[in-house]
Amino acid sequence: MKKSFFYLTLALIGLGMLAASCSSKDESNATAAVSAADATINTIMQRKSVRSYTDSTIAPELMESMLRAAVAAPSGMDVRPWHIVVVTDKSKYDELFAGNFNMEKFKQSAAVVIFCADTTVTRPPREDPNAPAVTSPNPIWRDDMGACTENFLLAAEAYGLGAVWTACYPFHDRMDPVANYLKLPSNIVPYSIVPVGYPNGEFEPKDKWDTTRIHYEMF
């Protein structure tokens, strides 16, 4: 009887712990559901400019995921003006980035990603691969490129990488060496340059919330 009482107690403790565990699992699932949105918001709020990187390289599948995120950006009239060049050969940086003044961040980074834009309208061939491309100046290619660069930066932040948006267009002292080195056609312009790598140190995002910039109904 003593023995069976012991086993009964053991069974009850086991079942009690199981019940507690199940209940805490439910809470954890509920938290996970909420934090799908929160995780995105958190990434956006935590994104910061990182200009110093460790020696670690970036796994190719991580880089591809970030590039996929970049080209998932919205594009006016679905033109998708982007061409993205990923460069890791540091021996070329002095020539490629002759127009930029902070070479140190480029040389430290695992990769430098150059976001270029086709400034002429070219409908994506997938819509009708046999149709001739419709080409004319695109007045809003720059806006697509901003979203494309930001998507990449957010994906980098999500993966624990550090990156920094470096303006290229419309500064010809920065654009020309890049265009010359990459032999870009005249309708393709280098828009932004993003070094990316694992952060060397701790970096904090800026708090940019300012209610004087937010207006309701009227400016």
Added chain:
Amino acid sequence: MKKSFFYLTLALIGLGMLAASCSSKDESNATAAVSAADATINTIMQRKSVRSYTDSTIAPELMESMLRAAVAAPSGMDVRPWHIVVVTDKSKYDELFAGNFNMEKFKQSAAVVIFCADTTVTRPPREDPNAPAVTSPNPIWRDDMGACTENFLLAAEAYGLGAVWTACYPFHDRMDPVANYLKLPSNIVPYSIVPVGYPNGEFEPKDKWDTTRIHYEMF
């Protein structure tokens, strides 16, 4: 003896289930850790243009969270050119959006968010509130505004809302009625217009991955 064997079995089953539950909890925690990044990537990949909305309104704290995400965008030289106007008074839309051709999406939406830009450099006063503002043409305000608009769209997607980037700048037929109605100073231009609301229907993101747009080391 039979009874104690029964309790022993019960205890073992209980402990076995507990162990299984703990192990599955560990897996679930591991999944949750991975999916903080995955959730962000998923939001970026799932963002789509939504032009039809239900009658549901947007909770003010959700709108504020999206606006906070918008102004967390990177900004060249930390200028933060954005001014954001949230409009919900549909009786003004015919005048305000006289230059836009798809009024239906605006009238259906819970709110129309107008992203404006101060095109002159104004250092944030928080850095030195007593210093005079440094004002001059800012050659890269447009890039900040692209990132700002994209952050808002991603936050909307994260919250299960639908939105669509509607170009305003540099089209004067769209910009002028907005600027006139809002009485914008000449250095503030309406850049993009984003109607937002709960999606009316199912919408799918486009697959924009195209390896011909991705280059390694050379264009």
